[in-house]
Amino acid sequence: MKEQPHQPEGIPPAILAALAAEPARNMTDAEQAALERLIRIAKADTGQSRRVADFLLAWWNAGSCGSFDLTALWALDDAITADMATVFAFIARVSKYPDSLGYEADFKAIVRAWRPELAD
Numbered sequence: 001m002k003e004q005p006h007q008p009e010g011i012p013p014a015i016l017a018a019l020a021a022e023p024a025r026n027m028t029d030a031e032q033a034a035l036e037r038l039i040r041i042a043k044a045d046t047g048q049s050r051r052v053a054d055f056l057l058a059w060w061n062a063g064s065c066g067s068f069d070l071t072a073l074w075a076l077d078d079a080i081t082a083d084m085a086t087v088f089a090f091i092a093r094v095s096k097y098p099d100s101l102g103y104e105a106d107f108k109a110i111v112r113a114w115r116p117e118l119a120d
Helices: 013-021 029-042 047-065 070-075 078-094 104-114
Strands: none
Touching (some): 029 047
């Protein structure tokens, strides 16, 4: 007889089903904070914003949005490069695109800002 999965008591089945339907983020608090800081910077309009957008969009779709020139790191603040290193390690660890992590709207906004010719 197959054992039924454990269901926590007191949580309505509809809530459990909704949680199960959510993509597994597999993201630590530090990784999430780093990514969200980079997204905020990429949505701004500075020289550093363009470089951060290039980094993030290389993850989103390097073929369409372009790659990331590693020498761009030389023009970024240390805190930004540290966040990029955190996000880079996260990307390598989970092998997921940002839209599968709930960031599709943010990345579409970055595309509209920095690659308007590609915006839908």
